[in-house]
Amino acid sequence: MKKLITSVLVAATFSLTAGMVSAADAPKTIDQLLQQVKVDRANEGKTNAKREQEFQAERGDKAELLKREKNALAAEKQRGKDLNQAFLDNERKIAQLEEDLKTAQGDLGEMFGVVKGEAGDFAGKLAASNISAQYPGRDTFIAELGARKSLPKIEELEQFWEAQLFEMVQSGKIVKFQGDVTAIDGNVETTSIHRVGPFNLTADGKYVVYKPELGLIQQLSQQPEGYQVSAVGTWEDTTSGVAPFYIDPARGVLLNIFTNKASLEDRLEAGGTIGYIILALLALGALIAIERLVTLTIIGGKVNSQRKNIEKPGNNALGRILKVYQSNKDVDVETLELKLDEAILKETPALEARISIIKVIAAIAPMMGLLGTVTGMIATFQSIQLFGTGDPKLMAGGISMALITTVQGLIAALPLMLLHAIVVARSKSIVQVLEEQSAGIIAEHAEKRAD
Numbered sequence: 186m187k188k189l190i191t192s193v194l195v196a197a198t199f200s201l202t203a204g205m206v207s208a209a210d211a212p213k214t215i216d217q218l219l220q221q222v223k224v225d226r227a228n229e230g231k232t233n234a235k236r237e238q239e240f241q242a243e244r245g246d247k248a249e250l251l252k253r254e255k256n257a258l259a260a261e262k263q264r265g266k267d268l269n270q271a272f273l274d275n276e277r278k279i280a281q282l283e284e285d286l287k288t289a290q291g292d293l294g295e296m297f298g299v300v301k302g303e304a305g306d307f308a309g310k311l312a313a314s315n316i317s318a319q320y321p322g323r324d325t326f327i328a329e330l331g332a333r334k335s336l337p338k339i340e341e342l343e344q345f346w347e348a349q350l351f352e353m354v355q356s357g358k359i360v361k362f363q364g365d366v367t368a369i370d371g372n373v374e375t376t377s378i379h380r381v382g383p384f385n386l387t388a389d390g391k392y393v394v395y396k397p398e399l400g401l402i403q404q405l406s407q408q409p410e411g412y413q414v415s416a417v418g419t420w421e422d423t424t425s426g427v428a429p430f431y432i433d434p435a436r437g438v439l440l441n442i443f444t445n446k447a448s449l450e451d452r453l454e455a456g457g458t459i460g461y462i463i464l465a466l467l468a469l470g471a472l473i474a475i476e477r478l479v480t481l482t483i484i485g486g487k488v489n490s491q492r493k494n495i496e497k498p499g500n501n502a503l504g505r506i507l508k509v510y511q512s513n514k515d516v517d518v519e520t521l522e523l524k525l526d527e528a529i530l531k532e533t534p535a536l537e538a539r540i541s542i543i544k545v546i547a548a549i550a551p552m553m554g555l556l557g558t559v560t561g562m563i564a565t566f567q568s569i570q571l572f573g574t575g576d577p578k579l580m581a582g583g584i585s586m587a588l589i590t591t592v593q594g595l596i597a598a599l600p601l602m603l604l605h606a607i608v609v610a611r612s613k614s615i616v617q618v619l620e621e622q623s624a625g626i627i628a629e630h631a632e633k634r635a636d
Contacts, residue, residue, distance in 0.1 A: 297336055304331035304345060311348070315383050315436060316355045318395040318402050319362050323348060356382045366393055367403045378402065379421055384432045385440075390418035394437045409443055456589040459557035463550055463590065467597035470546035473539050474604035481536065481611040488618055502532045502615065503622055510626050518631045525623040532619060536612045543608065547601035554594020561587025 308328035317323055327348060330337060337345075364378045366388050379387045386393045386402060391414060393402050408414050413431045420428040433439045453460060487501035498507035509528040513521055565584055 300337065300342065300345065301331050301333070304328075307331075307349065311352065312397045313436075314352065315380060315386050315395050316352065317397065318364065318378070318386060319360070319380060320355075321400060323351075352383075358382065364388075364402055367401050369404055369406055381430070381432060384434065384436050386437075387417050387421060390414070390421060392417060392440055394440055405440060405443070407443065409440070452589055456557060456593050457560075459553055459560065459590050460593050463553050463557075463593045463597050466546050466550050466553070467601065470543050470550075470597070470601040471604065473546075474543050474601070474608055477538075477540060477543075477608045478604075478611065481608065481615060484536065485611065485615050485618075488615055492618070492622070502536070502619060505532065506619060506623060507626075510630075514630070518627060518634060521630055522627050525626065529616070529619050529623055533616060536615055540605065540608050540612060543601055543605040547598045547605055550597035550601065551594040554591040554597075557590020557594070558587040561590065 304327050308324045308331055311317055311324035311327060326344065330341060330345060358380075359382070360380050362378055362380070363375060365373050365375050366378065367373050376388050378393070381387075386395060388402070388404075391404065391408055393404055395402050409431070416429050416431055420430040453464070456463070484502060487499070488503045491499055491501050491503040491507070495507060498504035498511065506525060506528045509524050510521070513524050516524070561584060565587070
């Protein structure tokens with residue numbers, strides 16, 4: 186039993202000491218265990234004392250470090266105050282120096298202000314000038330002079346007015362020089378370029394424009410009217426004397442605007458489906474009117490010929506009426522009148538055929554234009570709803586369609602109404618001739634019956 190208790194105590198002590206001794210060095214008896222505990226306690230006390238000494242030493246170092254950092258912070262705060270005061274002092278000195286500089290400059294400072302403003306404006310003019318197509322890079326120095334804050338030198342001022350004088354001299358010259366022209370398809374070709382002052386550039390018988398943002402000379406996507414372009418070719422080929430030439434006084438602005446001018450094809454396409462329907466109605470009405478005019482002209486010619494030869498009725502409107510008279514010479518006047526009226530009524534449908542269609546088409550065309558107007562305005566309002574009113578180009582399509590279809594409807598209606606009036610007048614003139622001849626026949630028959 187004693188051995189069992191001893192074994193349990195040894196095991197418990199071993200667990201508490203967390204492996205401080207190995208199984209080979211474990212005490213065998215309680216006395217050895219007690220001695221071992223005393224030794225461990227003594228070692229642990231030495232360790233704790235050493236740790237305490239180290240902590241005390243480190244605590245002293247931390248306190249010294251904290252003191253040094255506080256002193257450094259105080260020094261930096263004082264330095265910040267000193268720098269802030271120095272900054273304020275320097276600001277006052279700079280303001281005073283600037284004031285002294287303005288006073289010292291006097292009229293020269295005012296002149297420099299004018300020079301800066303003029304240089305800024307002139308740099309923009311030089312960059313957009315057609316003369317820069319022949320002499321590129323002229324605006325670099327002028328733009329730098331306009332952005333400069335320091336006073337320019339006398340040489341730079343002289344260079345500024347020399348650039349202005351050069352621009353004025355070149356504005357009055359017509360010159361020819363070699364340059365690169367970019368075609369519409371992107372191909373670049375070196376050719377002879379003619380320059381009319383700062384107004385226009387031409388090459389190969391066509392107008393070209395200078396794009397300052399790209400530094401390129403480009404062909405127009407759409408040339409002006411044919412007679413204007415032909416004048417360019419004639420002018421370029423002229424070596425002496427006077428030749429007509431159309432100048433853009435806006436220095437290319439009008440030519441650039443002209444490229445956005447809608448052609449006849451573009452206007453027709455702007456009308457959309459409704460526009461094409463209106464054009465189809467116009468063509469249909471015109472064909473019917475032409476057919477009626479030709480037919481009535483032929484009938485009228487035959488009727489006029491028959492009037493000169495009443496005794497021999499032919500195969501025409503008046504001839505058939507005369508045949509009715511010849512077949513009913515023995516009847517009374519009232520019967521003959523009815524017979525002739527019947528014959529005239531039979532001839533009338535052929536004379537008035539399809540004339541009403543022209544009138545209907547003339548009435549439908551403006552209504553179709555109005556339909557296109559409403560459709561275009563709906564598209565415009567939808568664009569406004571989706572994208573707002575910031576970009577007018579988004580609304581241009583719908584407005585263009587609305588206006589174009591209205592114009593197309595009116596253009597179709599006006600000639601059709603005129604053609605309808607002409608056809609109706611021609612038809613009525615023939616019917617009137619038939620009625621006049623019928624009345625003459627009845628009168629003559631009545632006289633014979635009275636005798």
